[in-house]
Amino acid sequence: MVTIPAPDEDARAHSDTLRAGLQQFIAAEGGRIPFSKFMELCLYAPGLGYYSAGARKFGAAGDFVTAPELGALFAQCLSEATAPVLRQLENTGDFLEIGGGSGALAVDLMQAFEAQGILPRTYNILEPSADLRERQAERVRDVLPAHLAQRITWLDGPLSEPWRGVVFANEVIDALPTTRFVIGEDEVFEEYVEVEGDEFIVTTQPADALTTAAVRNIESRLDAPLAEGYRSEVLPQLPYWVQAVIGPMEAGVMVFADYGYPRRAYYHPSRTDGTLRAFRRHHVVSDVLAWPGLQDITASVDFTALAEAGTGAGFTFAGYCTQADFLMANGLEKFASLAESACADEIAHLRVREQVKRLTLPSEMGERFQVMGFSHGVDFEAAFLLGDRSYSL
Numbered sequence: 255m256v257t258i259p260a261p262d263e264d265a266r267a268h269s270d271t272l273r274a275g276l277q278q279f280i281a282a283e284g285g286r287i288p289f290s291k292f293m294e295l296c297l298y299a300p301g302l303g304y305y306s307a308g309a310r311k312f313g314a315a316g317d318f319v320t321a322p323e324l325g326a327l328f329a330q331c332l333s334e335a336t337a338p339v340l341r342q343l344e345n346t347g348d349f350l351e352i353g354g355g356s357g358a359l360a361v362d363l364m365q366a367f368e369a370q371g372i373l374p375r376t377y378n379i380l381e382p383s384a385d386l387r388e389r390q391a392e393r394v395r396d397v398l399p400a401h402l403a404q405r406i407t408w409l410d411g412p413l414s415e416p417w418r419g420v421v422f423a424n425e426v427i428d429a430l431p432t433t434r435f436v437i438g439e440d441e442v443f444e445e446y447v448e449v450e451g452d453e454f455i456v457t458t459q460p461a462d463a464l465t466t467a468a469v470r471n472i473e474s475r476l477d478a479p480l481a482e483g484y485r486s487e488v489l490p491q492l493p494y495w496v497q498a499v500i501g502p503m504e505a506g507v508m509v510f511a512d513y514g515y516p517r518r519a520y521y522h523p524s525r526t527d528g529t530l531r532a533f534r535r536h537h538v539v540s541d542v543l544a545w546p547g548l549q550d551i552t553a554s555v556d557f558t559a560l561a562e563a564g565t566g567a568g569f570t571f572a573g574y575c576t577q578a579d580f581l582m583a584n585g586l587e588k589f590a591s592l593a594e595s596a597c598a599d600e601i602a603h604l605r606v607r608e609q610v611k612r613l614t615l616p617s618e619m620g621e622r623f624q625v626m627g628f629s630h631g632v633d634f635e636a637a638f639l640l641g642d643r644s645y646s647l
């Protein structure tokens with residue numbers, strides 16, 4: 255059995271402070287809060303939540319590694335996919351990255367766009383975590399030349415003036431606070447978190463109209479209704495979230511990369527306990543209530559729901575494929591061999607090959623991660639030329 259290193263004293267104290275805050279909040283709310291609220295506070299409580307506090311999350315020394323963290327190849331392929339959109343917009347295109355993480359993507363992508371001979375007018379990062387914003391700004395300052403760095407800005411909310419360009423989010427939808435539901439005999443229940451002694455426990459309450467409608471909508475698209483006792487997650491707010499992040503976009507594309515499944519696979523009768531899990535020090539943790547603030551909490555993405563949300567926002571569906579196919583359709587081989595030709599030694603070569611493997615192998619990120627795109631008033635189908643999976647939605 256693998257043992258996860260125990261949190262050190264500072265981390266424990268941090269988690270205890272958040273735990274006490276959560277307990278007070280739950281008491282003030284009448285003794286229970288929806289699981290989605292619990293998750294939101296664990297991840298984003300100012301100064302204490304997992305994404306809002308100072309612990310290192312990304313990369314080998316953190317809790318997980320994301321595709322942009324592995325090296326520049328992911329960003330280079332994304333530039334290949336979206337530079338034609340910026341060209342179509344004739345230098346009026348802006349780029350909006352949702353959830354900038356460590357800033358790795360922003361830095362690599364601006365350099366990749368420059369190599370493509372087209373820059374977005376501005377590169378905007380929408381990042382709710384003040385701590386991550388600071389890290390992103392530091393990385394931008396340390397790595398990028400001034401003429402690229404000065405195009406990067408941080409937003410407090412989505413763009414509010416009419417705009418054109420590209421919206422991109424990697425591993426953000428999986429971090430949105432999710433609603434947990436359980437199917438009852440003839441109604442839908444929602445999971446809540448209560449306090450028992452010093453522990454958090456999960457209880458259920460009849461779901462409100464929004465959650466019930468979202469679950470019944472899922473069932474209506476499945477071969478059979480979900481069985482009594484079936485437990486899973488749903489994001490009733492996803493259509494509103496997508497609308498909000500695009501803002502008043504007049505023309506452009508949205509691209510989302512994340513782990514997940516089409517609806518039939520997500521709500522497969524055998525997946526009786528959903529996809530919710532936590533990550534700590536590169537290990538999957540099933541107890542999502544443990545160590546608040548110290549572990550990432552996440553749920554897979556229902557890509558059918560994302561397709562509905564994107565088209566519901568007035569965009570045209572452009573494509574859905576695995577991350578491996580998306581990267582290969584957008585120049586992965588070319589960028590990998592360019593990187594290899596710049597390698598000074600065999601170790602550097604091995605690193606490039608390792609990066610390609612991590613990004614594309616089915617046993618790594620290649621199939622678990624998928625990419626979905628939407629367009630509005632521009633051509634974008636060329637980015638999704640390989641491995642179409644839209645039939646599975």
Ligand SMILES: C[S@@+](CC[C@H](N)C(=O)[O-])C[C@H]1O[C@@H](n2cnc3c(N)ncnc32)[C@H](O)[C@@H]1O
Binds near residue numbers: 320322354380424429
């Ligand atoms: C798993 S991390 C991924 C970071 C980065 N995209 C990457 O691939 O390395 C999730 C990111 O989404 C951000 N985030 C979560 N909810 C968000 C929201 N509603 N709007 C914008 N960003 C959000 C988090 O603060 C964090 O930066």
